[in-house]
Amino acid sequence: MSAHPAASHPIGLSIRGGTKVYPGTVALKEVDFDLHMGAVNVLVGENGAGKSTMMKVIAGVEQLTSGRIEMEGREVHLTSTDEAEKHGIGMIFQELNLFPNLSVADNIFMAHEKTRGGIDIDAAEQRRLTAELMRRLEHDIDPDTLVGDLKVGQQQIVEIAKSLARDARILILDEPTSALSAAEVEILFRVIDELKAEGVGIVYISHRMEELIRVGDYITVLRDGAITGARSMEGVDIAWIVRAMIGDSSKEFPKEIDHPYGGQVLKVTDMRMADGAGGFVVNGVSFSLRQGEILGIYGLMGAGRTELVEAIMGRHSHAAGLVEVDGKPMGRASVADRIAHGLALIPEDRKHDGLVQDLSIRENMTLSSLGDVTRGGVHMDLGKERSRVKDFVKRMVIKIASPENPVSSLSGGNQQKVVISKALMTNPKVLLMDEPSRGIDIGAKAEVFRVMRQLAAEGLGIVFVTSDLEEVLGLSDRILVMSNGRITGEFTRDTATDTALVTASSVGHAPDLHGSESASQKEPA
Known part of the structure; x- marks a missing residue:
């Protein structure tokens, strides 16, 4: 899939001076971006570089703090996903946005139902159109199947079908192959080729660099919210992408504490x-x-x-x-x-997997080691528990007013220290x-x-x-x-x-x- 001359890929959307500020962080910094139609525009950068923020701005999920978006030479205001959809923009999120208890057909036409005379839903027509979409996507999925019964890769195909059913002219794919098998990836690439031939502009976000080089026509690299490289994909290799992502100079990070290892x-x-x-x-x-x-x-x-x-x-x-x-x-x-x-685990999602938000700091810290603060394995020794909690609050330098306060009252950093303390209490x-x-x-x-x-x-x-x-x-x-x-x-x-x-x-x-x-x-x- 080699890049073609820019003249055959007109610019369908541009961001000029795009800046997006969240409390405490600047996610996008004066970004200038051109989206070419009939081509795959790949977007790459480390986690937190600003890729998803920029795509959410285009999809109407987020709005720029400053700067503007233009389509066909005119400024547009994409204030919602509905507004973006009216301009022919669709986005397939990495976290799939489907109703597991509804059928494939119902999901594809959700909020865009086919009706008879605007009165009732034409379920037969929705099933027929869904079957057509599934044939186009080379998947034999029954329109009446519940989405919750599908494999993750098949659910990804349903998400793509949703956007195709709404005739998206700009399609944003965020890590579309992360849940697909090798065979499903090949089908996706064939579908992308079809969409390009129809003039659809595709934005493709992925961490898989060989995939980007294979599928891309144009590449934009983001680092810390700023664009560090934007060009035709012709002549681009992995080394060029890595340099644009992280810069030319390697950093050195000295360790503060050196010590011998044990067995x-x-x-x-x-x-x-x-x-x-x-x-x-x-x-x-x-x-x-x-x-x-x-x-x-x-x-x-x-x-x-x-x-x-x-x-x-x-x-x-x-x-x-x-x-x-x-x-x-x-x-x-x-x-x-x-x-x-x-063994002890500090989970990635501390609020969901590491803490019980309604319980106190003290109760959360001893959850995994209750046997150590009970008498006869039955009665809680509250004095021993409070003493252990006090020791760990001091050792971990946790900033709290009282261990009896709900853990939800703490900052994220102090909550994380509570999770670590809970793990350490298991020795x-x-x-x-x-x-x-x-x-x-x-x-x-x-x-x-x-x-x-x-x-x-x-x-x-x-x-x-x-x-x-x-x-x-x-x-x-x-x-x-x-x-x-x-x-x-x-x-x-x-x-x-x-x-x-x-x-x-x-x-x-x-x-x-x-x-x-x-x-x-x-x-x-």
Whole structure:
């Protein structure tokens, strides 16, 4: 799919001086962007670079703080998704926007129902048109099937059909292949070719760089809310994209606390977990961890990082693989059993998975270690509980007025410290941390990182997952890179660079980036 002369791809939409400010952050900075019709306009950048914000502005979900949007030389005001739709703009979000309890046909024509004389819904016509769309998309999906009964990849196809049914002239695809099988990806690319031939302008967001180079006609790169590269795709390679994403110079991040490592505390062998669509979200991952070591797992959305640490923690009974703590193999997948053997998890979504918002700070902190603050396993020893909570509040420097206040009253950073305290109260040997700095401010991040370094210095083994390059380079003693469920790179502090990590994270299925020895099998130095 090579790029064509710009003259054959007229500009259908432009952003000029686009700035979007949220409280505490500037998501877009004076952006100038041209969307070419009859072409695939790929958009790339690290997580948080501003890609989704820019697309939400075009789709009418968000409005610019300053700047303007033009279509056919005239300024337009896309104040809502309905307004954007009237201008022929459709967006398929990464988080699918479907009703699982309704049929495929009902979902496709939701709020755009086909009617008989404007009086009642013409269900037969909706089913007929849905069947046509499914044939066009090369999927044999019955229009009457409930969406909730479909695989995720099939639901993605239904989302695409929704936009096609509304005759979108500009179609925004946000990570459209993240849940698709290889065969479904090929079908999507054929559909994209058809849409291009019909003059549809497509914006394509993906972290998979080979995919971008294959499908794109034009490329725009965002870094920290600003455009750092915009050109025809002709002659673009992965090295050019990486330079535009992260700049030419690699940063160095010195560690603040250096200490010797102890013996092997965690070993994971051949961890696998099916994705429900015939593939694996975690596919043959093996690694080990030593006492006092901070092992960073870097990867992009959909790489399988969260699923890996959850499988290690025993959250998924269908996961297969061997987990050993201090040389002792774990049995069946059970969170309680893994906690008892010295594993603890700081989940990515602390509000949903890490805390009970209606309970007090004290009650949240002791949730995972109630057995340690009971007498005879029956009666709570409230004095002991309050004493332990007080110790951890001091140790973790948690800013609270009273431990009896609801945990929801705390800032994001202090809530995260409560989650970490809850985990530490179980006396773990290994701490699994999934995006530990997500949603907290810079000062709180520094505090959380200080705590992580101190815990490692005390001998705790830490595995932490992140999609932030600076974090993984700044905190890790060793780094594993994941892509498509596999380990695609392993780096020490001396060999890790931002360019190397980004390149490894965009690899499809390459288990070995280190010559003859598989990266997933190497032991730490």
